[in-house]
Amino acid sequence: MAKNAFYAQSGGVTAVINASAAGVIETARRHPDRIAKVYAGRNGIIGALTEDLIDTNQEPDEAIRALRHTPSGAFGSCRYKLKSLEDNKREYDRLMEVFRAHDIGYFFYNGGGDSADTCHKVSQLSENAGFPIQAIHIPKTVDNDLPITDNCPGFGSVAKYIAVSTREASLDVRSMAKTSTRIFVLEVMGRHAGWIAAAGGLAADAQTDIPVVILFPEVAFDQERFFARVRENVEKYDYCSIVVSEGAHWPDGTFLAEQGTRDAFGHAQLGGAAPVVANMIREALGYKFHWAVADYMQRAARHIASKTDVEQAFAMGRAGVELALAGENAVMPTIVRTANEPYAWEVGRAALSEVANVEKMMPQEFITEDGFSITDAGRQYLLPLIQGEDYPPYRNGMPDYVTLANAPVARKLAPFEL
Amino acid sequence: MAKNAFYAQSGGVTAVINASAAGVIETARRHPDRIAKVYAGRNGIIGALTEDLIDTNQEPDEAIRALRHTPSGAFGSCRYKLKSLEDNKREYDRLMEVFRAHDIGYFFYNGGGDSADTCHKVSQLSENAGFPIQAIHIPKTVDNDLPITDNCPGFGSVAKYIAVSTREASLDVRSMAKTSTRIFVLEVMGRHAGWIAAAGGLAADAQTDIPVVILFPEVAFDQERFFARVRENVEKYDYCSIVVSEGAHWPDGTFLAEQGTRDAFGHAQLGGAAPVVANMIREALGYKFHWAVADYMQRAARHIASKTDVEQAFAMGRAGVELALAGENAVMPTIVRTANEPYAWEVGRAALSEVANVEKMMPQEFITEDGFSITDAGRQYLLPLIQGEDYPPYRNGMPDYVTLANAPVARKLAPFEL
Numbered sequence: 001m002a003k004n005a006f007y008a009q010s011g012g013v014t015a016v017i018n019a020s021a022a023g024v025i026e027t028a029r030r031h032p033d034r035i036a037k038v039y040a041g042r043n044g045i046i047g048a049l050t051e052d053l054i055d056t057n058q059e060p061d062e063a064i065r066a067l068r069h070t071p072s073g074a075f076g077s078c079r080y081k082l083k084s085l086e087d088n089k090r091e092y093d094r095l096m097e098v099f100r101a102h103d104i105g106y107f108f109y110n111g112g113g114d115s116a117d118t119c120h121k122v123s124q125l126s127e128n129a130g131f132p133i134q135a136i137h138i139p140k141t142v143d144n145d146l147p148i149t150d151n152c153p154g155f156g157s158v159a160k161y162i163a164v165s166t167r168e169a170s171l172d173v174r175s176m177a178k179t180s181t182r183i184f185v186l187e188v189m190g191r192h193a194g195w196i197a198a199a200g201g202l203a204a205d206a207q208t209d210i211p212v213v214i215l216f217p218e219v220a221f222d223q224e225r226f227f228a229r230v231r232e233n234v235e236k237y238d239y240c241s242i243v244v245s246e247g248a249h250w251p252d253g254t255f256l257a258e259q260g261t262r263d264a265f266g267h268a269q270l271g272g273a274a275p276v277v278a279n280m281i282r283e284a285l286g287y288k289f290h291w292a293v294a295d296y297m298q299r300a301a302r303h304i305a306s307k308t309d310v311e312q313a314f315a316m317g318r319a320g321v322e323l324a325l326a327g328e329n330a331v332m333p334t335i336v337r338t339a340n341e342p343y344a345w346e347v348g349r350a351a352l353s354e355v356a357n358v359e360k361m362m363p364q365e366f367i368t369e370d371g372f373s374i375t376d377a378g379r380q381y382l383l384p385l386i387q388g389e390d391y392p393p394y395r396n397g398m399p400d401y402v403t404l405a406n407a408p409v410a411r412k413l414a415p416f417e418l
Numbered sequence: 419m420a421k422n423a424f425y426a427q428s429g430g431v432t433a434v435i436n437a438s439a440a441g442v443i444e445t446a447r448r449h450p451d452r453i454a455k456v457y458a459g460r461n462g463i464i465g466a467l468t469e470d471l472i473d474t475n476q477e478p479d480e481a482i483r484a485l486r487h488t489p490s491g492a493f494g495s496c497r498y499k500l501k502s503l504e505d506n507k508r509e510y511d512r513l514m515e516v517f518r519a520h521d522i523g524y525f526f527y528n529g530g531g532d533s534a535d536t537c538h539k540v541s542q543l544s545e546n547a548g549f550p551i552q553a554i555h556i557p558k559t560v561d562n563d564l565p566i567t568d569n570c571p572g573f574g575s576v577a578k579y580i581a582v583s584t585r586e587a588s589l590d591v592r593s594m595a596k597t598s599t600r601i602f603v604l605e606v607m608g609r610h611a612g613w614i615a616a617a618g619g620l621a622a623d624a625q626t627d628i629p630v631v632i633l634f635p636e637v638a639f640d641q642e643r644f645f646a647r648v649r650e651n652v653e654k655y656d657y658c659s660i661v662v663s664e665g666a667h668w669p670d671g672t673f674l675a676e677q678g679t680r681d682a683f684g685h686a687q688l689g690g691a692a693p694v695v696a697n698m699i700r701e702a703l704g705y706k707f708h709w710a711v712a713d714y715m716q717r718a719a720r721h722i723a724s725k726t727d728v729e730q731a732f733a734m735g736r737a738g739v740e741l742a743l744a745g746e747n748a749v750m751p752t753i754v755r756t757a758n759e760p761y762a763w764e765v766g767r768a769a770l771s772e773v774a775n776v777e778k779m780m781p782q783e784f785i786t787e788d789g790f791s792i793t794d795a796g797r798q799y800l801l802p803l804i805q806g807e808d809y810p811p812y813r814n815g816m817p818d819y820v821t822l823a824n825a826p827v828a829r830k831l832a833p834f835e836l
Binding site for chain 2: 044169394
């Protein structure tokens with residue numbers, strides 16, 4: 001007999017998380033005998049707790065198809081981590097109450113490390129609380145730090161955006177270096193791991209000789225060696241580009257971005273590693289600079305998404321449903337790299353017990369010995385992930401992103417205070 | 419008898435200035451009986467003064483064609499303004515010496531307001547100094563502030579980038595607003611005029627209801643009204659996007675970016691209006707924020723260039739050569755808007771005497787009365803300029819931008835000190 005499914009988006013959204021949603025919903029629609037309706041949580045797991053469910057069945061097929069080319073979280077996301085079952089019985093009881101009231105037998109949770117943990121806890125409801133639910137985690141995170149899977153949907157598109165933007169801005173600086181700007185600093189996301197910063201290294205290749213210095217969170221900042229490298233590049237190329245991770249830090253662990261900057265009122269100013277790095281170069285070396293902070297633009301840039309990333313995001317959503325239909329619980333579909341040149345991959349699966357609370361760091365061998373670049377191994381890992389373009393349709397000069405109606409499912413229960 | 423041509427790129431480069439270069443060089447190549455060779459100035463006018471010329475004839479046709487899809491200045495640009503003939507006879511004498519030595523009869527100068535002025539002065543060499551030269555200015559500036567022409571090549575692509583990025587980042591914030599970020603601030607270029615900031619207003623349209631507040635340099639910053647507007651948006655939409663021009667300023671003229679920020683050593687910190695605006699919102703209203711600074715990324719973003727802009731940039735280069743072949747001097751080709759819906763344009767011409775030192779400001783009627791948005795008239799002006807996509811070719815996941823060989827022309831003269 002058919003059960004309903006619950007789907008929610010969790011944590012920071014990406015350019016392709018909606019492609020995973022499309023994968024889930026389109027696949028579910030092909031199995032009405034097993035999955036009656038897909039209910040989405042409005043604003044992630046909060047939607048489940050507050051019984052604020054969205055009836056995705058009311059969306060026409062073309063709207064669901066348009067999710068594939070629409071960035072951000074179409075149903076709303078949230079940053080909300082469930083505590084353990086022992087510490088927070090009330091919330092788990094509520095989840096079961098909502099699931100029971102809406103006949104939900106499948107739980108699809110689309111997120112990163114924290115949500116894998118939440119999903120794992122929900123998966124245990126069947127064993128620990130006798131509640132029949134199959135919980136499947138669908139990987140998503142620009143941080144690329146989930147274990148086992150080759151990469152995480154969302155990351156490839158950020159990587160492409162950063163690689164392309166670094167190349168473009170570097171060509172700009174190269175044009176201006178004779179009489180004006182010599183230094184361009186781009187700040188990118190990644191507080192703990194340098195995956196995104198590493199993508200800046202793809203700006204240069206055999207055909208495009210661009211001096212890019214990367215400041216990774218994995219490498220304690222060595223100011224003197226950094227200045228020496230920048231000076232070296234400016235002497236050779238007339239200019240230098242720097243990609244700095246928001247997580248770049250001094251040997252004592254202090255973030256570069258926290259370098260004691262204060263506003264007019266004396267309040268500590270929430271940084272920006274880019275202006276800090278740019279200013280220290282000017283003071284030490286006297287070069288004129290420009291700096292940029294990509295922030296949300298990088299993870300929302302569906303207009304320059306990686307085709308590989310879009311396909312993998314969709315495939316993960318589809319595979320999640322297929323795993324559920326195969327009777328699985330407490331698993332996550334994964335991307336398995338089977339070849340590098342040409343890149344080939346297939347769908348695998350991992351037990352959530354091996355995913356939850358494990359953070360995949362960037363391997364040391366992806367960073368050059370001097371700490372400022374990516375190695376060939378790093379390049380070989382990264383390049384396949386940015387392959388292909390998958391442009392959204394445009395209307396009147398602008399990308400035609402869909403906004404869903406997000407019709408609510410009628411509530412059946414008493415309100416719940418978060 | 420055929421003469422050589424000199425072409426140079428001046429001032430800040432753009433995503434499409436090389437398309438104008440392609441227009442010049444391809445058109446010149448079709449008239450070998452009139453234009454023997456096109457020499458490019460390495461780093462703009464400095465290349466002429468120092469006799470540092472590039473022989474573009476050594477570039478194969480396909481490399482010149484690739485300029486059309488390559489951002490930045492392929493020959494190098496510079497910020498270097500010639501003084502008037504009276505104040506700086508030495509430099510004009512040198513220009514004539516170099517032009518004579520290399521048999522240059524055409525001067526194509528590709529730039530904004532300052533370069534139009536330089537070009538105008540060079541054009542007067544024929545009359546004032548009896549030196550036979552035809553000087554044609556080819557319009558280019560992301561600032562969109564040249565008079566007479568409908569718009570300036572380079573601007574449409576920045577506008578498209580800012581409109582698309584604002585839409586994408588706004589959808590991201592919308593997803594997160596329930597439990598996390600409610601404010602997204604994007605800082606854009608435009609110290610004197612709000613043309614680029616205005617493009618942020620295109621992020622929203624009839625199909626995409628996004629609350630965008632624009633801080634224009636044309637409107638003195640009114641903090642209380644701004645806070646009220648932001649609060650209003652957050653109450654209605656849960657979030658608010660803000661596009662702030664780097665030229666946004668307080669009633670006394672102080673830039674928002676200069677708000678007395680000091681680094682750990684007490685040095686005034688070169689700002690960033692975005693973090694200033696974001697921090698003041700948090701202090702006054704308590705909303706969590708993210709901010710981005712687009713900087714060079716916006717003007718180098720050839721990957722999302724406006725097709726209209728690319729076509730107009732190319733057409734301006736071609737028209738410059740055609741004007742020269744028609745015997746003109748001291749003119750600039752212009753874009754003449756002949757219809758709005760659908761947009762239609764043709765090539766016109768303006769006398770440099772009417773272009774030089776005239777800055778086109780944004781009309782008051784493009785800004786809504788409250789000072790925070792664009793009007794329908796503004797939208798009607800802007801929308802045609804971002805129409806169409808003109809994607810560069812990709813190789814191995816990255817845009818395949820050309821780097822020219824830039825072979826030097828053999829020097830014939832003694833060195834010259836700038």
